[in-house]
Amino acid sequence: MNYSFSGCDTVELAKEYGTPLYVMSEDIIMDKINEINNSFLKNYDNVEAYYASKAFLTKEMARIIKREGLGLDVVSGGELYTAKAVDFPVNKIMFHGNNKTVKEIKMALNYEVGHFVCDSIGEIQLIDELAKDLDTRANILIRVTPGVDSDTHKYISTGNVDSKFGVPLPLLKQAVETSTKLENIVLKGFHFHVGSQLFDNTSHLLATEIVLNIIKEMKEELGFITEELDLGGGFGIYYKKGDDVKDLSYFIEPMMKLIEKFTSDNNLLRPKISIEPGRWIVGEAGITLYTIGSIKEIPGVRTYVGVDGGMTDNPRPALYQAEYEALVANKIDKECTETVTIAGKCCESGDILIWDLKVPSLESGDILAIKSTGAYNYSMASNYNRVERPAVIMLKEGTPRLVVKRESYEDMLINEL
Ligand SMILES: *Cc1c(COP(=O)(O)O)cnc(C)c1O
Numbered sequence: 001m002n003y004s005f006s007g008c009d010t011v012e013l014a015k016e017y018g019t020p021l022y023v024m025s026e027d028i029i030m031d032k033i034n035e036i037n038n039s040f041l042k043n044y045d046n047v048e049a050y051y052a053s054k055a056f057l058t059k060e061m062a063r064i065i066k067r068e069g070l071g072l073d074v075v076s077g078g079e080l081y082t083a084k085a086v087d088f089p090v091n092k093i094m095f096h097g098n099n100k101t102v103k104e105i106k107m108a109l110n111y112e113v114g115h116f117v118c119d120s121i122g123e124i125q126l127i128d129e130l131a132k133d134l135d136t137r138a139n140i141l142i143r144v145t146p147g148v149d150s151d152t153h154k155y156i157s158t159g160n161v162d163s164k165f166g167v168p169l170p171l172l173k174q175a176v177e178t179s180t181k182l183e184n185i186v187l188k189g190f191h192f193h194v195g196s197q198l199f200d201n202t203s204h205l206l207a208t209e210i211v212l213n214i215i216k217e218m219k220e221e222l223g224f225i226t227e228e229l230d231l232g233g234g235f236g237i238y239y240k241k242g243d244d245v246k247d248l249s250y251f252i253e254p255m256m257k258l259i260e261k262f263t264s265d266n267n268l269l270r271p272k273i274s275i276e277p278g279r280w281i282v283g284e285a286g287i288t289l290y291t292i293g294s295i296k297e298i299p300g301v302r303t304y305v306g307v308d309g310g311m312t313d314n315p316r317p318a319l320y321q322a323e324y325e326a327l328v329a330n331k332i333d334k335e336c337t338e339t340v341t342i343a344g345k346c347c348e349s350g351d352i353l354i355w356d357l358k359v360p361s362l363e364s365g366d367i368l369a370i371k372s373t374g375a376y377n378y379s380m381a382s383n384y385n386r387v388e389r390p391a392v393i394m395l396k397e398g399t400p401r402l403v404v405k406r407e408s409y410e411d412m413l414i415n416e417l
Helices: 010-017 026-041 059-067 077-085 102-111 121-133 169-181 202-222 248-265 279-285 316-320
Strands: 021-025 047-052 071-074 093-095 115-118 138-145 185-191 228-230 272-275 286-298 302-307 326-328 338-343 352-359 367-371 391-396 399-404
Touching: 010 021, 010 286, 010 367, 010 391, 010 399, 021 026, 021 279, 021 399, 026 047, 026 248, 026 279, 026 391, 059 071, 059 077, 059 399, 071 077, 077 093, 077 102, 093 102, 102 121, 115 121, 121 138, 121 169, 121 185, 138 169, 138 202, 169 185, 169 202, 185 202, 202 248, 248 272, 279 286, 316 352, 326 352
Parallel strands: 021 391, 047 071, 047 272, 071 093, 093 115, 115 138, 138 185, 185 228, 228 272, 302 338
Antiparallel strands: 021 286, 286 302, 286 367, 326 367, 338 352, 391 399
């Protein structure tokens, strides 16, 4: 029996499109977007949801987000260009990044993106200058480093004091003062993002409280009225046993309650609230299919099973020890009797996709499906060892469609002289 994902036989997909193959389910993406609608957008006034596109961005993904009416977070000229390529409404684009280049800022100003989220006073001044040259004004939010630790890998924790992201609390007043004085800057409010892949709402709530106090202080001390507050993303998804996944409302409800109560108690305007989930929308909507090649048993040590991809299509295990579940797509009815280690094909000993996976008896040619690879896999893929990037297909109601062609060797040489 074969493993069926989102109504499609994955072994057939591997045959038709080849491996490695990124398989995305539009149905699952839609389930997530519906949950955002039901537990956030429909429940509150004056709110907005942005998809953090760095998790997975292709033209087709941008089209889906556009069609569903969500906003889009981008962090680079390339992401912005992709959005523009599908005529994404520019007023619904939020431009992030801790070191936006002059080229990127000019591009975003020319496109008239809705917001810049600013990471430093220097950047605010730079945007002001460039906006002046172009005779335009830029709406900005200031990204606050709330100084809260989050319970996640330190490479995906972003809200702690010692972070490259955001304006540290001691400099915030100066950042607000500077912004309000600059003629080509319109300061709308604040933003925070505490980290990624979180199962506990504590750090979100702590950061919300800190930023609410900032909003109060800035009104009292500078007369600044905060019109917008962005709560970031970071909501955790299921990768492996033990991942204690919560509903979106587990994060949203208490934050919204806190905001409504604090602003009403302190006689403050309740700002427009936005969220920016990335991983949460696409992570569980993706799987990767591989063909098993070499099977090497080191007697008494371990069995390495080689697949036709690896850190080039999924660098997360090598980058931050990310763990995944997987199954043998053409043998899901067979008993798992063996324990093997799934090795990528790259020339790095760290290129191991899964340690100690329970599998049925394997043969070369079997199809392996690794689950929850929809976020930060395709978007982090590389050509290390000159491995060509896989194709991406999108499944909808049992029908697959190709959305990104498999890279060819010629493609890899296209910029070479
Ligand atoms: C990465 C990022 C997100 C999305 O994070 P997820 O964990 O994928 O939800 C949201 N906002 C900002 C500013 C980010 O950098």
